């Protein structure tokens with residue numbers, strides 16, 4: 001086992017012959033060992049309490065539009081008023097540095113009559129998470145502002161939320177179904193979705209058409 | 220980048236030449252069969268005498284391919300008279316049924332050549348007690364046309 | 365001037381319009397196209413051979429996994445996650461298990477975490493071998509395909525010995541893993557890693573030093589760091605633009621804080637960069653596997669109360685969690701919502717390929733069809749994860 005360690009250390013110094021100019025070899029490997037890393041289980045790993053450093057400035061900036069805050073297994077959550085979604089998220093991105101939007105999605109609570117929007121953010125510079133949530137009226141118009149002006153990557157996530165939950169995103173460049181074909185009845189991830197079968201066929205241009213009954217060329 | 224033009228091509232050729240003498244990685248399948256690992260999760264089978272009819276396997280099955288059926292076999296062990304039956308074409312070989320069985324009755328075997336001309340082969344408890352070759356010999360309509 | 369050309373193939377109509385040298389054409393690439401690695405359909409609007417607009421059309425492999433998850437007990441979604449990114453099934457298990465462990469506050473035994481690291485890094489190698497092989501194939505080189513699949517076969521053999529399956533692995537359980545390593549498995553892993561490392565050097569000679577490959581890949585499908593961050597790209601696609609970000613380092617889980625490895629990055633942001641990041645990452649995987657084997661502790665492999673027949677009785681508290689892991693292709697996360705019952709209330713999978721594929725129109729618009737194939741291959745997408 002001992003010589004294995006030497007071998008890999010020696011290999012590290014070998015210059016790669018065909019290495020491209022401009023390609024950098026990063027050396028982030030922490031050779032000095034963190035004493036904490038020897039403990040088991042790691043104290044600070046899984047179940048950190050939610051840090052409020054990012055929630056407080058948001059509360060200051062938006063006052064009553066931050067409805068409440070909470071904790072998502074160690075990640076801070078703020079509940080906001082849906083009309084201010086774009087402002088809060090743009091503040092979170094531009095001022096607080098949450099550059100990475102993991103996903104946009106929803107969760108349906110028919111008993112409470114709400115549809116919960118969920119934006120999962122992460123900051124590359126500070127390594128912190130932030131979850132922004134907003135409650136939409138489940139039986140109402142289900143409209144919320146699109147965050148595509150802030151993150152281009154939100155485009156497909158919002159199309160997915162429209163497809164599976166029926167949330168309309170104002171200002172989205174091209175809001176249409178992403179997985180299911182146009183013309184599909186219902187939004188499948190709603191808890192009261194009607195699960196009767198629907199059949200898909202194809203028209204002359206290769207676009208999908210939805211039928212209620214089976215037939216040749218439909219499945 | 221190699222400063223001498225075509226140097227990389229020659230290096231690549233040398234690598235290819237090195238590979239010439241190496242043993243083959245492939246098998247001529249129907250004649251030579253690749254052995255599978257000890258823990259391979261293949262077709263589900265049953266040790267019929269042991270089953271106590273607790274229906275744990277049917278509860279753990281993710282897609283409902285394992286269900287309970289009424290069947291008389293060994294009333295001493297299985298007082299309820301229910302045994303599992305498995306829809307082998309639907310089974311996803313997750314091994315959960317084996318994991319939850321309290322008496323090591325339902326288990327995975329290492330048989331993996333399960334191709335059939337018909338879908339929806341439902342294996343009764345008796346068939347689950349046999350090997351695949353026995354089943355094919357006894358019930359040819361389920362196997363080859 | 366407008367003429368319509370009906371082609372015999374069903375559902376394909378080519379519309380040619382425009383005067384003189386400007387010839388516009390709508391072309392469907394896929395869903396059955398060998399270079400799309402699955403059933404992806406690209407609607408291309410062409411001007412001659414230049415792609416003017418590219419629109420990926422998804423949903424041909426949609427299996428409604430998030431709906432399926434709500435129908436059964438928590439553990440019953442574990443084998444279903446295998447079928448999402450079927451090239452690297454272990455990581456899907458890991459993402460789901462990590463989210464559950466944060467939700468339920470399960471403490472995973474140390475040996476289980478080491479086994480997870482070894483099996484996971486083996487899976488990363490297998491995934492990158494598949495990338496190298498098919499990437500060469502998409503460029504028109506058939507030789508690397510055979511060599512890398514030969515090596516991948518060895519890795520899959522090890523995974524098969526450990527878990528009993530090659531692709532749909534279902535190895536992880538909440539709070540640990542299913543199997544301990546079989547007799548002599550660690551020695552076999554060690555000797556295989558030595559062998560693979562020697563082969564990796566040959567692969568390096570064959571691919572990285574190949575002038576034709578270099579010329580083909582440089583400057584194709586360029587993306588800047590800002591664009592990649594804004595698009596939500598992760599994994600090698602992001603690291604190829606110069607952003608040094610790896611969840612194993614920056615938001616570590618399991619025993620990764622103890623592992624010593626580098627995060628390879630490139631600054632070019634083109635197909636060459638993405639290819640180089642992956643081939644260099646494989647060397648780090650060899651390092652991690654060796655270290656994990658050296659430090660492998662003894663002990664239990666699954667937390668108390670989550671083994672045997674108790675796997676189907678998991679009942680987490682009324683909470684939510686988001687757990688994510690660094691897969692060979694990027695960030696894979698699971699958002700779980702529990703209502704204190706035995707079934708999930710909501711499971712959302714944040715797919716790595718789903719976000720990575722989104723940059724394709726940016727990469728290919730303005731380039732030729734031949735470059736579209738290369739750009740698509742360099743993203744290393746897997747459709748099972750995109751459509752879910």
Ligand code: SF4
Nearest residue numbers: 280310311313314316
């Ligand atoms: S292996 Fe899995 S899918 Fe097959 S019968 Fe057993 S529990 Fe059901």
Ligand code: SF4
Nearest residue numbers: 270271273274276320
């Ligand atoms: S096979 Fe095992 S788990 Fe299934 S009913 Fe019989 S004893 Fe119970």
